[in-house]
Amino acid sequence: MNEIKAPKGTHDVFPPEIGKWQHLENAIRSYYGRFLYQEIRTPLFEHSELFSRGIGGETEVVQKEMYTFSDKSDRSLTLRPENTAAVVRAVIENNLIETMAPLRFYYFGPMFRYDKPQKGRYRQFHQYGIEVLGDDSPQVDAEVIFAAVDFLRELGIAQVQLELNSVGCPSCRPAYLEVLRQAARAEGERLCADCRRKIDGNPLRIFDCKQHACGEAARRFPVIGDHLCAECGEHFAAVRATLSWMNVPFELNPRLVRGLDYYTKTAFEVTSGQLGAQNALLGGGRYNSLVRELGGPDLAGIGFAAGMERIILHLEHLEPPAPRPLFVAYGESQWLAHAVQLAQVLRKEGYPVYVDYQGRNLKKQFKKADRIAAAFTLVLAADEVESGSVSVKNMASQQQSKIHLKDLNEWLKKNY
Ligand SMILES: [Zn+2]
Numbered sequence: 001m002n003e004i005k006a007p008k009g010t011h012d013v014f015p016p017e018i019g020k021w022q023h024l025e026n027a028i029r030s031y032y033g034r035f036l037y038q039e040i041r042t043p044l045f046e047h048s049e050l051f052s053r054g055i056g057g058e059t060e061v062v063q064k065e066m067y068t069f070s071d072k073s074d075r076s077l078t079l080r081p082e083n084t085a086a087v088v089r090a091v092i093e094n095n096l097i098e099t100m101a102p103l104r105f106y107y108f109g110p111m112f113r114y115d116k117p118q119k120g121r122y123r124q125f126h127q128y129g130i131e132v133l134g135d136d137s138p139q140v141d142a143e144v145i146f147a148a149v150d151f152l153r154e155l156g157i158a159q160v161q162l163e164l165n166s167v168g169c170p171s172c173r174p175a176y177l178e179v180l181r182q183a184a185r186a187e188g189e190r191l192c193a194d195c196r197r198k199i200d201g202n203p204l205r206i207f208d209c210k211q212h213a214c215g216e217a218a219r220r221f222p223v224i225g226d227h228l229c230a231e232c233g234e235h236f237a238a239v240r241a242t243l244s245w246m247n248v249p250f251e252l253n254p255r256l257v258r259g260l261d262y263y264t265k266t267a268f269e270v271t272s273g274q275l276g277a278q279n280a281l282l283g284g285g286r287y288n289s290l291v292r293e294l295g296g297p298d299l300a301g302i303g304f305a306a307g308m309e310r311i312i313l314h315l316e317h318l319e320p321p322a323p324r325p326l327f328v329a330y331g332e333s334q335w336l337a338h339a340v341q342l343a344q345v346l347r348k349e350g351y352p353v354y355v356d357y358q359g360r361n362l363k364k365q366f367k368k369a370d371r372i373a374a375a376f377t378l379v380l381a382a383d384e385v386e387s388g389s390v391s392v393k394n395m396a397s398q399q400q401s402k403i404h405l406k407d408l409n410e411w412l413k414k415n416y
């Protein structure tokens, strides 16, 4: 029969790589807990409308990359392409605004985008991220950015660059978009057909176009930084000042607009040059209109999302500790019951223990012990069972000692 393969753009994770994932997940829990973030888990699929309304109908993500399907009741559902809209939906729906404080969340898990698979990029990929709701102060922007960059440093990813911009707000952006439209129209046929279509809707999305000519044109466009209202300008200045207090270096990138429509004011991206080409590790920003757009109250928000596969690629140096199993061997099958019971006792003490049930001779059991990289093999045979003891062989030094079962725990504490 034909072998069934995993779908394109997906990947399996197993040892030893799984150790890096567990390390990263544990690090997220422990690091972001220090800032009072708590975990939130939302469904892998949502009503499609959540993303078209939340992310923006004209973004690449919504137009080209979503896994959208109808269920048996003809509802349009979408596998989540990102998690901010879902977190905001969950906060509104569960009335967390009233019942939880502070409104700080972290998450990690799979996201889905029909994208071109390449190194570190998959169709089922994983993101972790944080979201802060209900705080509009520029200091919280800086704290979120600090927590994004400092976490990477703690993981051992040192060579990161932070790019920063402000993308304005509903009071200054419309006027800027008009200026941008004029500039885009003046480019005429130099822009690709896709970008010409974006001019009337959201011309900011032209900055995301990967066509060379459009990128060239975008470099001639006016930038939002020259059109910020006083409030956005002051907010952005305070974010930069706080980052300086926090000793977080950054570069201003006036063309950084992020690929999702919900961003307002602060936008940022963190890249790493460590693996050769510039590699985006995470991106985020403020989204002060999103809660209202999704039917909630007027509540500010800010957060970021990071690509876990990309970060795992940067953890090559990391060697998670391998388990050091105890192998319980038995001389003849009549001692199997003793072996099973000894294994139970040792597991209760917290040791990883393996018993080979196939009734093979001791020589073959020792071979198996080598294959699973056992630290010690504990042998039960006639001698041992009669004297209430066990022979313990240190697999590295080949040293063997006979230990009374009542002393075994004490002995392992010293020697394991
Ligand atoms: Zn503004």
Ligand SMILES: [Zn+2]
Binding pocket: 191, 192, 193, 194, 195, 206, 209, 210, 211, 214
């Ligand atoms: Zn284009």
